[in-house]
Amino acid sequence: MAWLIWGLVLFLGVHSVAIVSPGARNAWAQRLGEMPWKALYSLVSLAGLVLIVLGYGLAREQPLLLYTPPAALRHLALLLMLPVFVLLLAAYLPGRIQRTAKHPMLLAVKLWALAHLLANGNLADVLLFGGFLAWAVADRMSVKRRAAAAPLRPVPGLPASAWNDAIALVAGLALYVVVLLWAHAAWIGVRPVG
Template identity: 30%
Template sequence: MTALIITALIWVGLHIGLAGTRLRDPIARRLGDQGFRTLFSVLSLAALFVLARSYAAAPYRGLWVAPDWLRWLLVLAMLPAFALFAGAVLSRNPTSLGPPIGPEWQPRGMVRITRHPMLCSFALWALVHIIGTGNAASLIFFGAFGVTALAGTTSIDAKLARRQPVLWRTLAAGTSIVPFGAILAGRNHFAPRELGWSVPILALGLWGGMLILHPLLFGMSPLPHV
């Protein structure tokens, strides 16, 4: 368990302490943006590998048992998680990696729902697995991903505000971190046609595929009594 805790702290430290603070800026100036991304990717992959190995080797210490009705709800909760992921992949977003977007850009599609669909997807995925598994190792393992996802939202916002203040003002005025937050506050509106059919089709495909492949990939089914 000690190895898992240390590796989880390293993972969080890389994403919050290095990539998520102004410490990134002098390193990126020295290495260049691409050089920093390469270094960060290598370190992240190494940390992820060790984190997964430590999780697999950690002893089981049960904390709670999720009842069947809750497990069914958790299975259903993964559908919006996959929808957020699909929207992040298929929608152009100034908070994601890629070429800069001009200040004339306006929120559309998934960005109306949340300006951080990928990170919200990971945060929901982590929460679902923490509740569903109910053991100490899972709390540490999935908690590390949940913490970095949630912290990453404010970190990316601060970075965009420094680099593209005009674009950031547009984004902050018409979007939210919490899904549907800006829509419920009246600062935007839901436009499902902008999502098209590709987002729900990809989300359903990923959700159904994972239900089938989960026992093969991870040795257990997310469905109760299966």
């Protein structure tokens, strides 16, 4: 469990720099230089992600059950996951979905985390998905506060187009089907359906 916790601390910690200190990202980028700061940020994120994956895998070998979700919550989780990939793609594809969601990636993380908390009741699940949910909520509140103080830089992506929503919708739903029917079982070892 320690590896999972350290991974969450590293990954969510580095992604929380702007939450804790809105000017810190720019200060570090000026102090180190833009590319060295991005390289350091990426290395810490990657190290955190590797520790999360290893720690979660190890924790699943000796699960500590906190609650047993009823079957109805597993069905609700599948429904909540439906827009997640669409929102992730919409974060990089400016269009109506992106404008309506305002911060589609954060909304996708919140839905993903909530869906997995509803469907899983082990301690490792609560730490992993609860940590990401808490981070996404805190980041969304921080984004509102930071946007009021100074405009945020847009997420890099394709130029705005009427086609972007169609691309996000079709490709996002296709990804959902691939993950649901194959990738989740192949990569995580858990079959969401069947």
